[in-house]
Amino acid sequence: MERLEKKMLDLEKANKALKESEQKYRELVDNANCAVIVIEPTGYLSFVNPKFCEMMGYTMKEVKKLHLSKLVHPEELAMVTENFKKKLSGQQTPKSYKVRALTKRGDAIYVDYDSAVIKRKGRIVGIQAVISDITERKKAEEAVRESEEKYRMLFENANDVILYVNKYGKIIDINKRVEDIFGYKRDEVVGKNFVKLGVLRPKNIPRIVKLFRNSIEGKEIISILELEVKNKNGKMLPIEASTRVIKRNGKIVGTMNILRDISARKKAEEEIKAKSQFLESLIEQSPLPTFVIDSAGIVVMVNKAFLKAYNVPKKEMVLGKNALTEPANVRQGVVKYIKEALSGKIVEAPEIEFISPYENKKTVTKSRLFPIFDTANTLTNVVVMHEDITERKRTEDQIKASLKEKEVLLREIHHRVKNNLQIIHSLLNLQSQYIKDKQILHVFKESQNRIKSMALIHEKLYQSKDLARIDFVEYVRSLVADLFRSYETDSALITLKTNIDDVFLGIDTAIPCGLIINELVSNSLKYAFPEGGQGEIHINLHPEKEGKFTLVVSDNGVSFPKNLDFRNTESLGLQLACTLVDQLQGTIGLDRTGGAKFTIAFTEPKYKQEG
CATH class of the missing domain: 3.30.450.20 (PAS domain)
Structure with a gap:
């Protein structure tokens, strides 16, 4: 009896201890920082802890109908299903592995899946799994990997040679640019001491070694250094070297060195x-x-x-x-x-x-x-x-003063010529007062007009800014106005029409041209319009190409006699006009339709145009 009571007491203690143990395990699972689940052989979940609900977004009620396949990313499902079946059949499978899981919202997260079988009486009745969310760690690892890839890409594709040297002077890594600049393969360089590579001039080695040691010991860092090194073929190259120390946990473990070929720059x-x-x-x-x-x-x-x-x-x-x-x-x-x-x-x-x-x-x-x-x-x-330019300026001033004197002198000459011609004109005018013969008087008047036309040229020249050339528009107007007064022409009956471009002629062209106009206009005033007749006199002058000019003097009065050859006539005026045209090396033509229209074409020589 005592033995039975003892067994009952021991059993009661054991049950109590078991309940306490289960309670502690339950508290441990409920408060765990990772998800804990139990999966039945059918694949449905029979237990989850609160962390699972927090991680995956499900409620405890929703978990009761949740199948394992709903929790796994489609791309990972085949692998997880196969491992699950193997686990249930007692086959060997990885104890843990990383897999992508799906939350209730459909978001993919990275988890670490660690599982073990649950046995009762030696038979597998389910699987217990511990799931840790490693998404942030995975992202960090991915960022590190991407950063390493970018760095490696920059490292390999840099235009300069980049090499890493440990604190003992051994080359740990070097990029492929070393082959282009120095002619060495990577495996010919990696693992060797940079001093023994044979690229440094012997006289520079002590200095370079000292600078390297100072860098490793943190005493002195030369950021940029220019020196000559030898490539594999023995050719000396100027390079620019820059050095940075590499630290791990606050300690210098080596240097990163950038070597730039500066041959082109040099x-x-x-x-x-x-x-x-x-x-x-x-x-x-x-x-x-x-x-x-x-x-x-x-x-x-x-x-x-x-x-x-x-x-x-x-x-x-x-x-x-x-x-x-x-x-x-x-x-x-x-x-x-x-x-x-x-x-x-x-x-x-x-x-x-x-x-x-x-x-x-x-x-x-x-x-x-x-x-x-x-x-x-x-x-x-x-x-x-x-x-x-002091002397040149003084000389120029002297030349300008001399030219000014010559200009004044030339103006005075034109003025005196004009005065002399005017005196001759006046003398003829005085002499004509004693002439009774109308024909002789007429000859005197024509001579006066011719002298007046020449005097007018000189008058316009000494009044002009340009002493070598005359404004022919203004000259023609003054000339014809004098002719109208000389022949006492009524401007109400006979009008003058001019169409003259801006033409400037040298004196050697202007005088014969003025005399031609004088003779032809005089001829029109004398013969084209009988007493009391009305009409127009036209004077046109236009420049053509290559220094050529066309002068047209016409009237709409009495037609020029058809049987009269103007080139062979007793008229002194027409003879003079033809002679002056020849002097200008020009041509003259006559259109007798509706009056008289004389067309003169001439060329002013270039030396005359240029003055």
Whole structure:
């Protein structure tokens, strides 16, 4: 009996301990940070903890009808189903694996699936799984992978050689650019000590080793260094090396080194240097006073001609000065031209009276300013060249004064010729008062008109700005007006119509041309309109191509006699007109329809046109 009571007591203690254990396990599962589920052999879930509901978005009530297939991404379902079946049949499967799960909303999340079979009396009755959400970790891993891929792509496709060296000088990694620049394959370089690779000049090795050790020890880091190295073929190459230390957990473990081939840059620098030396030589040998400023306006060069022209004892008195603030430049208005040149323009400054600050000497100077650009099209300097034109200016002034004197003299000559012709005109007029014969009187009047036409040419010339050429429009109007007065023509009955372009003729063309118009208009006034007759006289003058002109003098009066040859007539006026046309090497024609229309074509010689 006592033994039975003891067994009952032990059984009661065991049941109590079991309940306490189950309670603790339940609390542990309910409060776990990962999802815990139990899956029946049918694939349906028989138990889940609160974390599962939180992770997957289901309620406890919804879980009762939830099948495993609803929780797995379609692309992962076949693999999960196969492992589930193997697990139930007791076959060996991975204890845990990573898989994409689907939440209630259909979102895919990455989970770590760790499962174990549940046995009762030696028989598998289900599977218990622990599920951890590793989405954020997966994203972080993916970001790291993408970053590594991008870095690797940049590393491999860089234009420069990039190599990693550990703290012992051993090359850990190098990009493929090493083959293009140095001629080495990657596997010929990786794993070797950079000193023993054979690319450094022996005399440079101690210095490079010291700099490397200082970098590793954190003492000194040379960010950029230029040196010559030898490629696989033995050719020396100029390179630019930059170094950065690599740290892990705050400790320096090696260096990252970038080697850039600067052969092209060095070549360009040499070309620029040669051009600069050539330019300096040209400037120095130039006979024109010249100085050079930099982009800030500071004088950086001055030639011997400048020192001599302005009596500067030493070039140091000019070098380093700011051309934009130099008092002499400011005072004489030179600064604005310097600023214009500094903006990139070629400037030709006007004549300036320049007073040297080094001697009280006034000169007339003309300056040219040329900007200079580097290969990047950036303005680096401005060359300022002075030309002393004092003597030339003095000579020009003398020539201008002489020309002015000649112009006054020529005007006086034209004026006196006009006066002399006017005196002859007046004498003929006085003489005609004693002539009773009408025919002789008529001859005197025509001679007066011819003299008047020539006098008018000289009058217009001395009144004109151009002493070599005459404004023919104005001349014709004055000439015909005088003829109308001479023949006492009633302008109400006979009118003048002119159509003359802006024509300027030299004196050797204007005089015969004026006489021709004088004779033809006089002929119209005398014969075309009988006493009291009405009509029009037309004068047209137009320039044609290549210095040719067409002059037309016509009237609509009595028709010119058909049987009269105007080239062979006793009329002195028509004879004179034909002779003057020949003098102009021109042609003359007559249209007798509806009056008389004379057409004269002539060419003014080029030497006459040009004066």
